[in-house]
Amino acid sequence: MRIAILADIHGNLEAFRACLEHARTGGADRVVLLGDLVGYGADPEAVLDLAVQEVAAGALALLGNHDEAAAAGRSPGMNDVAAAAIAWTHRRLDPGQRRFLAGLPLSAEIEGCLLVHAEASDPGAWHYVTDAEAARRSLDATEAAITVCGHVHRPALYSLGESGKLTPFRPVTGAPVPLARSRRWLAVLGAVGQPRDSNPAACYGMLDTTTPEITWVRVPYDIAAAASKIRAAGLPERLADRLFLGR
Amino acid sequence: MARPGARIDGFELGEVLHEGGMALLFRVTHPDHTLPLLMKVPRLRPGEDPAAIVSFEMEQMILPRLSGPHVPLFVAQAGFEVDPYVVMERIEGPSLSARLRDLPLPPEEVATIGAAVAEALDDLHRQHVVHLDVKPANILFRPDGTAVMADFGLAHHEQLPDLMAEEFRLPYGSAPYMAPEQALGLRSDPRSDLFALGTVLYQLATGELPFGAPQHLRAVKRRQWRDPVPPRRRNPAIPPWLQEIMLRCLEPVADRRYPSAAQLAFALRHPDQVALGPRATKKRRDPPLVVLRRWLRPEPPAPPPRGTAGQVAGAPIFAVALDLSQGGEGLGALLRDQMAKILAGRPEARLACLNVLRGPSTGAEVNPHVRRLVELRHWARPLGLPEARVTFHVLEATDAAEAILDYARANRVDHLVLGARENSMARRLLGSVSGKVAAEAPCNVTVVRRRRLDNAGA
Numbered sequence: 001m002r003i004a005i006l007a008d009i010h011g012n013l014e015a016f017r018a019c020l021e022h023a024r025t026g027g028a029d030r031v032v033l034l035g036d037l038v039g040y041g042a043d044p045e046a047v048l049d050l051a052v053q054e055v056a057a058g059a060l061a062l063l064g065n066h067d068e069a070a071a072a073g074r075s076p077g078m079n080d081v082a083a084a085a086i087a088w089t090h091r092r093l094d095p096g097q098r099r100f101l102a103g104l105p106l107s108a109e110i111e112g113c114l115l116v117h118a119e120a121s122d123p124g125a126w127h128y129v130t131d132a133e134a135a136r137r138s139l140d141a142t143e144a145a146i147t148v149c150g151h152v153h154r155p156a157l158y159s160l161g162e163s164g165k166l167t168p169f170r171p172v173t174g175a176p177v178p179l180a181r182s183r184r185w186l187a188v189l190g191a192v193g194q195p196r197d198s199n200p201a202a203c204y205g206m207l208d209t210t211t212p213e214i215t216w217v218r219v220p221y222d223i224a225a226a227a228s229k230i231r232a233a234g235l236p237e238r239l240a241d242r243l244f245l246g247r
Numbered sequence: 248m249a250r251p252g253a254r255i256d257g258f259e260l261g262e263v264l265h266e267g268g269m270a271l272l273f274r275v276t277h278p279d280h281t282l283p284l285l286m287k288v289p290r291l292r293p294g295e296d297p298a299a300i301v302s303f304e305m306e307q308m309i310l311p312r313l314s315g316p317h318v319p320l321f322v323a324q325a326g327f328e329v330d331p332y333v334v335m336e337r338i339e340g341p342s343l344s345a346r347l348r349d350l351p352l353p354p355e356e357v358a359t360i361g362a363a364v365a366e367a368l369d370d371l372h373r374q375h376v377v378h379l380d381v382k383p384a385n386i387l388f389r390p391d392g393t394a395v396m397a398d399f400g401l402a403h404h405e406q407l408p409d410l411m412a413e414e415f416r417l418p419y420g421s422a423p424y425m426a427p428e429q430a431l432g433l434r435s436d437p438r439s440d441l442f443a444l445g446t447v448l449y450q451l452a453t454g455e456l457p458f459g460a461p462q463h464l465r466a467v468k469r470r471q472w473r474d475p476v477p478p479r480r481r482n483p484a485i486p487p488w489l490q491e492i493m494l495r496c497l498e499p500v501a502d503r504r505y506p507s508a509a510q511l512a513f514a515l516r517h518p519d520q521v522a523l524g525p526r527a528t529k530k531r532r533d534p535p536l537v538v539l540r541r542w543l544r545p546e547p548p549a550p551p552p553r554g555t556a557g558q559v560a561g562a563p564i565f566a567v568a569l570d571l572s573q574g575g576e577g578l579g580a581l582l583r584d585q586m587a588k589i590l591a592g593r594p595e596a597r598l599a600c601l602n603v604l605r606g607p608s609t610g611a612e613v614n615p616h617v618r619r620l621v622e623l624r625h626w627a628r629p630l631g632l633p634e635a636r637v638t639f640h641v642l643e644a645t646d647a648a649e650a651i652l653d654y655a656r657a658n659r660v661d662h663l664v665l666g667a668r669e670n671s672m673a674r675r676l677l678g679s680v681s682g683k684v685a686a687e688a689p690c691n692v693t694v695v696r697r698r699r700l701d702n703a704g705a
Contacts, residue, residue: 159408161304163297169408177407178308182300182327 002027003110005189005205007034007117007150009051010066011041011089012193012243015202016050018221019192026206026217030110034150034189035064035117037101039082040239041193042229044070044089048097063104064117064151065126071101081236088235111209114144118151119186128152132166135186139166146179147186148207148214153196155203155216156188171216173199178213187214193226194239200246249273249288249330256325258286258334269299269400275334283337284322288330300327301410302400307333308407309399313374316393317367338395343383343447350454351482354489357452358515361492363394364444365512369659371396372437372508372559375405379434381443382424383450403434405555422464423456427471427499428548430464435550437558438501441511445496445504452489453481457497471499472541477529487527488518494526499541501548506562506595509659513564513597513638516658522635562595563661568651568684569602570666571622578666578697579626585695586664587630597636600627601654603647616641648683660690667696 004023009016023031037051038044055061066086069075073090075083093101106123107116118126119138128151129135135158138147159167161183171177171187179185190196190203197203201218208214227240249271253260261274264285275286289303310333311321320336343360346352352360364386371378378385380401387395403409412434426442433439449457457475461467478493479485492514498504505511514521521527532538551558567586569579590596600623604615623639630637644650655663667681685692 157408159410161410162300167408167410167412172406175406178311180304180307180326182304182331 001029001111001209003030003032003113003207003209004028005032005034005115005148005207006192007189007204008036008064008153008191008193009033009038009041009047010036010191010193011038011044011047012202012221012226013041013043013046013050014223014226015193015219015221016047018219019202019204019217020050020054022217022219023204023206028206031059032108032110032115033059033061034115034148035062035104036066036150036191037061037064038070038089038093039064039066040085040230040235041226042233042235043226044092045094045097048093048100052100060108060110060115061104062108062115062117063101063106067101067104071098081238084236085239088233109144112144113146113148113207113209114142116147116149119149120144120147126151129156129158129186129188130154132158132168135168136160136166139184139186145181145184146207146212146214147184148189148205149186150189150191152188153191153194154188155190155197157214158186158188160184160186173216173218176208176211176213176215178211181212185214190216190218194243195246196242198246200244249286249332255286255330255332256323258284258323260286264337269302274337277334280322282320282322283339284334285337287333287335291331298411303331303333305402305410306398306400307331309376309402309404310335312404312407313371313376313399315370315374316389317370317395319395319397338387338389338397340388340390340395342397343386343388346451347383350451351484352451354452354484354486357448358489358492358518359392360394360451361444361448362512362515363388363392364396364447365441365508365515366659367394367396368437368440368444369508369512369559372440373556375554375556377403377405377435377437377555378440379403379429379443380421380424381440381447382421383447386447403555405435409434422462422467423458423460425467426501427468428501430467431471431548433548433550435555436501436548437508437551437555438504438506441496441504441508442498442501444508444511445493448489448493448496449475449478452485452493453478455481472538472544474499474533474538476532480530486518487523488521490529491521491523491527494529501551507559509559509564509661510562510597513599513658517638517640520638520640522633524635561593562597563593564597564599564659565589565662565664566599566601566651566655566658566660568647568663568665568680569600569623569626570647570668570680571602571619571626578695581697582664582666582695583626583629585693589662589664589693590630590632597638598627598630598632599654599658599660600637600639601651602641603650604641604643605645605647616643648680648687651680651684652687652689656689662691662693663688664693664695667694 069086070089075086116123121137121141155171157169189205192202206215230240258275265272271288273286275284322334324333385398424443424446426439429439479490602619619641642650681694
């Protein structure tokens with residue numbers, strides 16, 4: 001089965017639509033929305049409408065820290081820009097949309113693959129997998145051979161072998177990586193709606209559970225449209241600028 | 248369990264073809280496959296080297312991603328959850344090890360073998376792979392002489408996680424052939440394979456290994472500063488051009504070797520065009536002071552900044568085809584301007600200047616072949632390229648386009664530049680050379696044409 005996994009959409013409707021369309025054309029059998037549907041971007045309502053529609057059609061949606069905060073209207077521990085975007089997003093959502101977000105699960109398993117927004121050791125604590133040590137903590141906490149997460153907005157792949165050595169790897173766009181069954185893997189996807197690896201194109205993951213292998217896919221989208229909506233909404237200017245830079 | 252007579256996933260196991268340190272090779276057959284096949288099974292008995300498992304995992308990742316005539320075709324595999332194996336095409340020809348009984352080989356044969364292997368390596372490097380275990384046992388030949396690289400258990404693929412790099416501090420590889428930077432743990436430089444090929448060629452031409460067969464990594468690291476005995480000292484029958492090529496491959500610093508395997512193959516296929524420098528006539532090893540200076544060299548080797556395939560792409564082979572008989576100095580100057588732009592900022596690129604001589608002309612006072620070479624050199628002089636980066640070739644043929652195309656195929660040209668004939672009468676009679684070349688070339692083609700001043704609207 002080919003699963004298109006979209007992490008960190010962050011209210012960016014243009015990027016979300018572009019990735020969904022790309023995934024359909026690429027033969028995705030199933031769609032997973034890996035958390036942080038909202039926050040930062042100017043289209044939380046439209047993104048949630050589309051997400052609800054996808055879920056009704058069989059997609060799986062998981063909770064991210066921005067979803068949790070936007071549903072509750074509280075943003076503990078977030079920086080000023082993120083907190084401002086959460087407050088703005090919370091006001092825009094109707095009670096039904098807040099309930100949808102609040103009801104999302106923290107993690108799920110499909111065909112033995114663990115799907116979680118942040119990492120596996122304590123999914124609700126929103127730890128960031130930015131290095132091998134954090135990756136090991138997550139890998140130690142699960143039996144799953146393959147874990148896929150987002151949250152960091154920068155693609156990475158960690159592999160744990162029989163000997164206990166952990167191999168970090170920076171994935172190459174469009175180059176499928178075989179996930180040998182003799183080892184355990186933690187794949188960190190890039191962001192759909194706010195990439196931060198100096199490549200402004202939207203990023204999603206295509207996981208083939210049969211082979212098994214995973215590909216980091218990059219999709220161009222109308223950045224200017226998404227950015228001008230952020231400016232028009234009166235959200236912090238920096239949230240618009242960074243989309244062009246992918247940082 | 249894999250043993251002769253067993254059947255695994257429809258593959259019937261025949262005799263053991265080879266028993267290696269990390270794996271066993273069986274001859275296998277399968278009713279769905281007509282191709283000759285072999286099955287590789289890792290040694291997994293307790294006490295075996297744990298590197299065997301990781302190396303097998305690497306081969307399972309890399310081999311299915313490779314294609315073309317220079318690798319065994321991948322057929323099937325199974326992972327470690329059951330009995331692991333890889334099934335691939337069995338190359339019928341012998342490995343280069345078979346020739347080690349007849350050393351030293353004549354220089355011409357060494358060059359032919361070297362060019363074939365360099366072409367295979369060029370193909371691998373362009374597929375993002377550094378082999379890192381180039382040695383006679385891993386070099387096979389198809390019946391037509393095409394070289395095939397076997398065993399990707401120690402290889403590096405720049406688009407896949409490098410499990411060997413992380414699992415083992417001690418770099419693996421065959422000590423007699425290993426490049427110095429590889430001994431220091433650097434695994435992404437395609438020029439490491441050129442060093443290894445240089446040691447193989449040295450062995451073929453002299454009968455001896457340039458650095459012996461050290462048992463310890465510390466001894467391998469010595470080749471960062473200690474140069475080998477010049478091959479001509481060991482075998483005076485080796486011509487200077489071949490010594491030049493071998494010693495350039497064996498340069499301790501990768502930047503001083505050939506920038507790509509294709510350029511090495513080019514040199515081996517055109518001995519008369521090899522620019523002979525001090526390496527060609529070197530009679531003894533470097534004096535202690537020079538060795539000491541290298542030993543004191545502070546900076547460790549760095550990976551190629553553009554990556555494996557990027558290193559090769561940054562060192563293209565260009566060819567410019569010049570029609571010296573007509574078009575005049577005007578088109579020649581335009582072509583030169585274009586060539587200068589294409590070469591700008593590419594210090595590792597090389598240029599082959601071509602001219603097609605249509606049949607031998609009679610009664611000329613000067614040999615036309617020689618005259619054309621003189622004219623080619625004259626054309627290229629303003630480009631200011633050093634001798635080692637430019638070569639001149641007069642091709643004798645009746646069909647100019649076919650001759651240029653053949654040249655581009657045989658020499659792995661990355662980019663052809665040629666002018667379009669202006670005289671429409673000649674084009675009508677002879678056909679458009681540039682048109683045919685542009686349509687059929689295996690590479691980029693730039694056609695240079697003078698702007699025509701037609702009467703607009705007439």
